[in-house]
Amino acid sequence: MKICVAGTGLTKFGELWDKSFYDLFSEAAEAAIKDAGISKDSLDAVFVGNMLFGKTDGQDHLGALGTTLLGMQAPAFRVEGACASGGLAVHLACQALIAGTYKKVLVVGVEKMTDEKSTKISSALMGAGSEEEREAGATFPALYALMAQAHMGKYGTTREQLASVAVKNHYHASLNEKAQYPMEISVEQVLASPPVSYPFNLLDSSPITDGAAAVVLTSETRKTGVFITASSVATDSVGLSGRASLTELSATRLAFQKAMREAAIKLSDVDVMEVHDCFTIAEIMAVEDLGFCKKGAGGAFIESGACRLGGEIPVNTSGGLKACGHPVGATGVKQIVELSDQIKGKVGKRQVRGAKVGLAQNVGGTGATVVVNVVQG
Amino acid sequence: MKICVAGTGLTKFGELWDKSFYDLFSEAAEAAIKDAGISKDSLDAVFVGNMLFGKTDGQDHLGALGTTLLGMQAPAFRVEGACASGGLAVHLACQALIAGTYKKVLVVGVEKMTDEKSTKISSALMGAGSEEEREAGATFPALYALMAQAHMGKYGTTREQLASVAVKNHYHASLNEKAQYPMEISVEQVLASPPVSYPFNLLDSSPITDGAAAVVLTSETRKTGVFITASSVATDSVGLSGRASLTELSATRLAFQKAMREAAIKLSDVDVMEVHDCFTIAEIMAVEDLGFCKKGAGGAFIESGACRLGGEIPVNTSGGLKACGHPVGATGVKQIVELSDQIKGKVGKRQVRGAKVGLAQNVGGTGATVVVNVVQG
Numbered sequence: 001m002k003i004c005v006a007g008t009g010l011t012k013f014g015e016l017w018d019k020s021f022y023d024l025f026s027e028a029a030e031a032a033i034k035d036a037g038i039s040k041d042s043l044d045a046v047f048v049g050n051m052l053f054g055k056t057d058g059q060d061h062l063g064a065l066g067t068t069l070l071g072m073q074a075p076a077f078r079v080e081g082a083c084a085s086g087g088l089a090v091h092l093a094c095q096a097l098i099a100g101t102y103k104k105v106l107v108v109g110v111e112k113m114t115d116e117k118s119t120k121i122s123s124a125l126m127g128a129g130s131e132e133e134r135e136a137g138a139t140f141p142a143l144y145a146l147m148a149q150a151h152m153g154k155y156g157t158t159r160e161q162l163a164s165v166a167v168k169n170h171y172h173a174s175l176n177e178k179a180q181y182p183m184e185i186s187v188e189q190v191l192a193s194p195p196v197s198y199p200f201n202l203l204d205s206s207p208i209t210d211g212a213a214a215v216v217l218t219s220e221t222r223k224t225g226v227f228i229t230a231s232s233v234a235t236d237s238v239g240l241s242g243r244a245s246l247t248e249l250s251a252t253r254l255a256f257q258k259a260m261r262e263a264a265i266k267l268s269d270v271d272v273m274e275v276h277d278c279f280t281i282a283e284i285m286a287v288e289d290l291g292f293c294k295k296g297a298g299g300a301f302i303e304s305g306a307c308r309l310g311g312e313i314p315v316n317t318s319g320g321l322k323a324c325g326h327p328v329g330a331t332g333v334k335q336i337v338e339l340s341d342q343i344k345g346k347v348g349k350r351q352v353r354g355a356k357v358g359l360a361q362n363v364g365g366t367g368a369t370v371v372v373n374v375v376q377g
Numbered sequence: 378m379k380i381c382v383a384g385t386g387l388t389k390f391g392e393l394w395d396k397s398f399y400d401l402f403s404e405a406a407e408a409a410i411k412d413a414g415i416s417k418d419s420l421d422a423v424f425v426g427n428m429l430f431g432k433t434d435g436q437d438h439l440g441a442l443g444t445t446l447l448g449m450q451a452p453a454f455r456v457e458g459a460c461a462s463g464g465l466a467v468h469l470a471c472q473a474l475i476a477g478t479y480k481k482v483l484v485v486g487v488e489k490m491t492d493e494k495s496t497k498i499s500s501a502l503m504g505a506g507s508e509e510e511r512e513a514g515a516t517f518p519a520l521y522a523l524m525a526q527a528h529m530g531k532y533g534t535t536r537e538q539l540a541s542v543a544v545k546n547h548y549h550a551s552l553n554e555k556a557q558y559p560m561e562i563s564v565e566q567v568l569a570s571p572p573v574s575y576p577f578n579l580l581d582s583s584p585i586t587d588g589a590a591a592v593v594l595t596s597e598t599r600k601t602g603v604f605i606t607a608s609s610v611a612t613d614s615v616g617l618s619g620r621a622s623l624t625e626l627s628a629t630r631l632a633f634q635k636a637m638r639e640a641a642i643k644l645s646d647v648d649v650m651e652v653h654d655c656f657t658i659a660e661i662m663a664v665e666d667l668g669f670c671k672k673g674a675g676g677a678f679i680e681s682g683a684c685r686l687g688g689e690i691p692v693n694t695s696g697g698l699k700a701c702g703h704p705v706g707a708t709g710v711k712q713i714v715e716l717s718d719q720i721k722g723k724v725g726k727r728q729v730r731g732a733k734v735g736l737a738q739n740v741g742g743t744g745a746t747v748v749v750n751v752v753q754g
Contacts, residue, residue, distance in 0.1 A: 045610075054432055054457075058511060060504030061459040064612045064745035068507075068619060073631065075610035076746070077465055080431075080455045082438040088454055092469050099475035127437035130445075134435060233422075233452035235441045242445060254450065368441035369453070 001262060003094045003228040005375065006104070006216045007036025008337040013211035013325030014180040021053055021112040026069050028212035028330075029108050036104075036216035043216075044102035046076040049089035049109035050329035055124045056116050066108060075102070082128030083278065084364030085109065086213070086332025087371030091231045097219040104219075109333030110212035121208055125328070128365035130239030141205055141279065143240055143366045145197040148281035150246035152199065154296065157284065159199055161299030163190035165280040166203050166322050168308050173319025175309075175350035180209050180325030204280040209325030213334035226340045230262035230374035238368040247296075249367035252289035256361070259372040267291050271355040272342050273313060274335035276363035277320040283307075286361050287315065309350055317342060317350045332362035332371060343377035378639060380471050380605040382752065383481070383593045384413025385714040390588035390702035391557040398430055398489040403446050405589035405707075406485050413481075413593035420593070421479035423453040426466035426486035427706035432501045433493050443485060452479070459505030460655065461741030462486065463590070463709025464748030468608045474596040481596075486710030487589035498585055502705070505742035507616030518582055518656065520617055520743045522574040525658035527623035529576065531673065534661065536576055538676030540567035542657040543580050543699050545685050550696025552686075552727035557586050557702030581657040586702030590711035603717045607639035607751035615745040624673075626744035629666035633738070636749040644668050648732040649719050650690060651712035653740035654697040660684075663738050664692065686727055694719060694727045709739035709748060720754035 009031025011024050019027075025048075033040050046066045054060040063076030079089040086109030093107045113121050126134045129143065151157045167187055173179035185203060193203040217228070234254035237243050244250060260266065273290070277283035284298035292313055293301040301307065307315035318324040318338040321331060339358030341347050358375040386408025388401050396404075402425075410417050423443045431437040440453030456466040463486030470484045490498050503511045506520065528534045544564055550556035562580060570580040594605070611631035614620050621627060637643065650667070654660035661675035669690055670678040678684065684692035695701040695715040698708060716735030718724050735752040 051437060054504050057508075058500075058504050059508060060428060060457060061506075061615060061742055061745060063458050063465075064741060065507075065615050067612045068615045068745070073612050073628070075468075076458075076612050077469060077610075078457045080437060080457055081440050081453075088440075091452075092454060092473070095473040095476040095478055096469070098478070099472045101472055101475070123435075127431050127435050129438075130442075131434075131436060233454075235444045235450050235453050238438060238442050238445045251450065364441060365438055368438060368445070 001094060001098055001229060003097050004218045004220045004222055005226045005228060005336065005340045006218045007032045008340050009035060009214040010178055010334060010337050011212045012178050013209050013327060015114045016210040021110065022069055024112060024210060024212040025066060025108055025110045028214035029070060029106060032106060032214035032216045038104065040070055040072055043074055043104050043106050045074050045096060045105045047089040047093040047105060047107045048078045049086035049333060050078060050111060051080055051082055051085050052111060052113065052124050081369045082364035083328040084332055084362045084369040084371050085329040087362030087373060088233065090332060090336060090373055091233055091371055093217055094228060094231045097217060105217050106214060107217060107333055108212060108214040109330035111327035111329040112210050113208045113327060114210050118208055133239050141197040141200055144279040144281055145200050146240060147246050148199050151281055154247055157299035159191060160187055161303045162199060162204055162280040163187045164303040165277060165283045166190050168302065169277060169316050169320040169322040172309060172317050172350055173323030176319050176324060179319040179323055180207055181323045200279055206278045206321035206326040209327040211325055211327035211330050213330045213337050215333060215336050226343050226375060226377050228373055229376045230259040232259035232262060232372045234370050236368050238365060240366055248289050249285060249370060251367055251370035252286060252361060255370045255372040256290050259374050263374040265357060269357045270313065270359045271357050272317060272339065272352045273315045273359045274318060274338050275315055275361040277316055277322050278326060283315065290361065314352050317352060335360035335362060336373060336375060339375040343375060378471065378475055378606060380474050381595045381597045381599055382603045382605060382713065382717045383595045384409045385717050386412060386591040387555055387711060387714050388589045389555050390586050390704060392491045393587040398487065399446055401489060401587060401589035402443060402485055402487045405591035406447060406483060409483060409591035409593045415481065417447055417449055420451055420481050420483050422451050422473060422482045424466040424470040424482060424484045425455045426463035426710060427455060427488060428457055428459055428462050429488060429490065429501050458746045459741035460705040461709055461739045461746040461748050462706040464739030464750060465610065467709060467713060467750055468610055468748055470594055471605060471608045474594060482594050483591060484594060484710055485589060485591040486707035488704035488706040489587050490585045490704060491587050495585055510616050518574040518577055521656040521658055522577050523617065524623050525576050528658055531624055534676040536568060537564055538680045539576060539581055539657040540564040541680040542654060542660045543567050545679065546654060546693050546697040546699040549686060549694050549727055550700030553696050553701060556696040556700055557584055558700045577656055583655045583698035583703040586704040588702055588704035588707050590707045590714050592710060592713050603720050604753055605750055606753045607636040609636035609639060609749045611747050613745050615742060617743055625666050626662060626747060628744055628747035629663060629738060632747045632749040633667050636751050640751040642734060646734045647690065647736045648734050649694060649716065649729045650692045650736045651695060651715050652692055652738040654693055654699050655703060660692065667738065691729050694729060712737035712739060713750060713752060716752040720752060
């Protein structure tokens with residue numbers, strides 16, 4: 001496949017109490033449309049990735065809401081798959097473009113999370129898990145903590161290695177003016193931050209974030225530009241108890257293998273990655289499941305600096321979910337924005353030199369949905 | 378386009394207190410898979426149309442939940458567009474099939490509404506409307522009542538004509554064992570039923586329903602069978618105040634015109650229709666906006682018997698939303714099931730003789746989203 005990323009738009013990520021859901025949607029959408037150099041009337045369809053707005057504000061029907069905000073009548077869709085909503089929206093938008101039904105589409109991922117009490121958001125987010133997990137009183141920190149404990153027990157992954165993920169991603173975020181937490185932190189600070197769910201402390205955990213990201217995707221057959229060359233989705237059991245393993249996401253492996261075949265590239269072609277580091281263990285499992293190191297060696301691999309800017313394979317140059325922020329429905333779209341901007345050489349101090357191939361891994365729940373998108377220059 | 382409807386499945390519609398959301402999903406899905414004569418492992422993807430389960434039960438992430446229930450790892454998506462969620466899921470599934478990414482997909486529309494107090498469901502359904510409408514305390518009966526009053530004022534549509542829609546659809550439902558209210562009613566009974574929002578009484582209004590519908594769609598190029606030959610979506614302002622007119626749904630007209638072009642058929646080719654009669658006025662506006670009679674003449678047209686089984690163009694042979702029931706996320710998929718079964722000659726006493734071309738109109742909110750699907754033998 002070859003879908004052109006014709007334009008990108010991104011709001012600041014953070015606690016944006018002076019901006020509404022509607023403001024965030026419009027800001028990202030209009031920026032992407034402007035960046036694409038098109039008029040909004042030339043858009044054939046709008047895809048919206050969002051998880052929570054129906055629960056927190058009562059507003060569903062976000063496809064038509066999006067076209068209403070843009071003042072247009074194009075076909076419009078809301079796609080939801082928990083924290084993978086944005087990646088899934090990109091995937092389905094690509095299908096409609098390949099089908100030829102639409103030629104130019106806008107994909108907007110958006111979430112407004114900080115207007116609610118964090119306890120209510122934590123509870124709402126559990127909609128990504130299973131009924132049994134909710135009934136057991138589990139939260140996402142606790143579920144990922146189970147995976148981290150299993151990983152530590154099986155592979156000897158250390159607390160410091162987990163912390164090194166957050167340290168790296170905060171460093172990257174310090175180079176990103178859109179990031180929610182653009183400040184460097186140390187391993188010591190992570191280890192001394194308040195406990196959340198063992199082994200995680202506060203600084204192992206991605207924050208609650210407001211933000212929106214948008215891309216204009218087209219089926220144009222330009223010679224130069226940035227293109228999505230693969231988009232692949234896989235699923236696994238919604239609840240952890242249905243999984244074959246607690247220390248890997250099989251859906252990541254499945255989606256990744258399909259994506260590599262679709263893009264006709266190999267692992268060593270990948271120059272830069274955005275992966276779903278909702279908790280520090282998630283990035284460790286991601287680099288393993290994507291094959292960048294042996295299973296179980298992810299902690300040491302990241303601690304070694306291999307995934308830091310300037311390293312072997314820079315991961316989460318945006319700051320990732322951890323430090324750029326995690327407005328859940330926006331994350332999968334923001335990954336495309338970051339990779340596209342990397343390939344265009346537009347990201348300033350966090351530029352990966354000569355980046356041509358980017359890979360995005362977007363996870364829903366604890367790994368029940370995984371989307372892998374490949375972006376190439 | 379030519380997408381094969383390889384199998385269909387449908388649960389009973391009604392107050393199904395002994396069945397869970399999970400039961401309904403599985404029953405419809407497994408029936409469609411069995412009807413298609415395939416193994417579930419041959420499915421390449423699952424699309425789920427649902428509006429409310431995240432709000433009522435806290436469970437989002439219904440794509441992966443669906444594959445979990447089916448015990449498989451295929452790519453999976455939840456599509457939401459209020460009461461048009463099912464129709465939109467069908468539309469996006471068709472795109473993925475045309476793209477060639479998937480060859481066989483399952484689309485399940487499902488909603489479990491009667492476990493909650495009806496006041497909570499009415500409030501949750503307002504997620505299909507606009508923030509202003511919610512703040513004004515509007516409900517869907519009230520919003521459609523505004524449209525009915527405008528239609529009565531402008532065109533002289535009568536209370537009896539509105540009632541005749543319900544009478545006809547209850548007659549059709551009396552021939553459908555899956556219907557929630559399979560009993561005939563009279564115009565007098567409609568006029569004597571408890572008032573809801575003038576001009577609507579209880580029997581002008583579609584009920585709150587549990588139910589699920591499923592179709593297996595494939596990109597096979599069979600010579601014979603039933604096919605979706607057009608699928609078209611249009612939007613309008615989410616809130617009524619943003620519309621050009623209160624007496625028509627411009628999104629119906631737009632989607633219909635595109636669908637006719639796509640299927641390369643004309644109005645007179647259509648043998649049977651399922652339209653979105655959430656309130657009696659909605660069917661009157663639908664037959665007008667689809668061009669089966671002059672604007673404003675819909676009430677008289679339906680009262681004349683033209684849309685009754687045996688009439689010029691039978692509408693809502695299933696009993697429609699009014700009498701078969703309206704599990705909102707399921708409705709757009711159920712329309713495809715009914716039309717496909719009509720074309721296959723499988724619907725017994727409510728069979729439209731020689732039906733070859735069916736048209737489905739599925740509405741989200743008060744008309745902010747409209748999906749028109751064409752099904753042909």
